[in-house]
Amino acid sequence: MKKPLRYNFRLKPTAEQEAKLIEFGSYARGLWNLLLSENLRRYRYDKTFLFYPEMSKLIKELKVFEEFSWLKSFDSAAAQQVARDLDTALKNSFSKSRLQKFPTFKVSFKQKKLHNDSFRCVNNSNCIRIENGAVSIPKIGKVPIVLHRKLVSEIKTVTVQLSHGKWNVSLTQEVECKTAKRVLHSIVGYDINSQHTVVGSNGWYAKNPKALKRSSTKLKQIQVQLSRREKGSSRWHKTKSRLNTLHGKISRQRLAFAHEVSCSIAKTSDIIVFEDLNVKGMQQFNGHMVNDNVMGMITSLTKYKVELNGGIYHEIGRFVKSTSICYQCKHPHKFGLIVREFACESCGLVQCRDLAAAKSIENTGENDLMATGIVARVTPKFQQKTSIKTKVFELSKFGVGTEKKEAA
Template identity: 55%
Template sequence: MEFGSYARGLWNLLLSENQRRYAHDKKFLFYNDMAKLITELKQFDEFSWLRAFDSAAAQQVARDLDVALKNGIRKDRIQRFPKYKLSYKKKKQHGDSYRTINNSDCIRIKNGTISIPKVGQVSIRYHRKLPSAFKSVSISYHHGTWEASIVIEVKKEAPKETLGAIGGFDINSVHTLVSSSGWYVTNPKSLRNNEAKLKQLQRKLSQQQKGSNRWRNTKHRLQHVHLKIRRQRLDFGHQVSNTIAKCFDLVVFEDLNVKAMQQWNGRMTGDNLMGEIVDLTRYKMERYGGLIHNINRFAPSSKLCNNCGHSQTMDLKDRVFECMGCGHIDCRDWNSAKNIEAIGVKELMQAGTVCWALPTSQVKSSGKMKVRTLVRLDVESAKRDAA
């Protein structure tokens, strides 16, 4: 599978050509010019590798660079050229990948294999039945194996008008996730066990002679553990985000960048599981018609008392919130989750996205206390976005 490096090579080639043209007469090559250039280059023997490369994937490289260039010259951003793609070995990390388009069903999945243009049939592990035809396939290298992600189009549900179930979520290093309703989610034990195994193997590898058979063996086992962790994390992320998206109509998260800096001091930032959960939840909420909101990054979610609003300084070590104002005692993370919910609702109200509405007459006649429901005001524009 040299296609990952072909895609990188083509990206770099087209980019350097763009830089040369720009230096010469301040002009860029956009998608159409680049596609033409690719066809022209194929004639030369030097670029015979381009002929071996899947042409739909080559066009996709040009399309991606087109987008990157246009982003790079937008007025509201720092103007700069896109970056060159370094090789897998130079970067010392995984990441070679390329994308190809399913033109007139040229990519087919059957009998446990996927047929990819110019590659042929590759046996795959098939995770689930696909709900619909797919648009494109992205193939990438991770820890010694190639993965094919299939991009499909999923129909979104209509945006929800009444937001009955509201959840604020505190993401932290002790419990992975705590919701304002008191749901605690912790990293699965298997994940932690694997991380211990990873450390052990890394130590072993560093002691062995580089290039020796034993070293290679350890290296192989290390890759396997990396892969296993990656899959388990993704699986865990999907489970948690799915539960959230199904149970809540409005989900409020806090800004993770600030939190990572405050709490984890670089120790946990490499572990992007929390960020993954937020990303996965985002697209699932959108699919189910829910609303997701990130609160302002400087909102004091952990310092406030969720009972009386008293503000006090909290040390990172304090696991219990003891209010100096009203004596209310709460778990630190639960207290922040409730604050995150309240702050989120307030911010959305200020932005005119939601408002509290009085119950309809039917609910009122049930004789219960006054219940307010949160109503989404931007349903029409959300519908337009979804369409």
């Protein structure tokens, strides 16, 4: 089975190429706003929307008019991708399962004071390829690229974006996943919290590096300097660029930490269990802590890495109680977030709050997987005569598994 993945690389465009990339980003933003305004006008007229077939036809018809001659300068495949993205955004806003807001207009980076325009091209007839340290982009040419790793397969799409003053390119490739493991030798549950980013039921944990907090002093200094500059002056723009660069550094530190943690988790065991956190709701309570802890990023990265290794990724229900439960006698407790260690009221065992939550998540995930018939508990032959036994499972879809069945 193949899985599409994105690999990010840094671009080093020339001055002419950079001007062309900015121009293409503004074309993509303008086309999005144009199609969205037409959808709103159509809805006010007859309560209907334009979807991808109608929007694709509209783009071709608009190229004839002189006012929309800029559509001819834009890559036609990239224009079609804008229509596809808007079509997906409209359908997701109607779907009850996605719960996304209705798409909004995109303002220019000068108004938002952010340089985050982007556009996506499709590799039709091998028009996008990497040769001699440069990637060829339709109607732009060969742009130098920092190729820090080899390509896995053929390029499907390429997304170019200006983020924090740096040009990045995202190449979509299809990666071959490993075959699903028939015998699963271990299961580990993970609890995500503010003190330690991740705590595993096997005793492994990763401390929160707090990239934003470490750079907070320098960040405040630059913000104070920016407030004293005359808005729009050359020194104001230089200070603004320094602030943007520092935010980019913090963002890259968080991403690097999330990749390191997710790789360690994916290689640890065959079955990974997390809890389904309401990250958006937690951001309203303490947004800086949640963002600095990369809670949602770790789970999303771990999910696809476990699937690549042939393991199983599972999330327990959002409203299932997992914290403040004794992992020995399963007795529930009630106490505040300030309590990090507690003694069980029933058995008297002193235990760490985070470790107990991780073990509770593991037990809940194991029961869910066995109840739904995804895995079955087995007893390997090499563990029958030993006192120390580890949990071993077998995928039910390869055969009817029972607890009495012996693993080969």
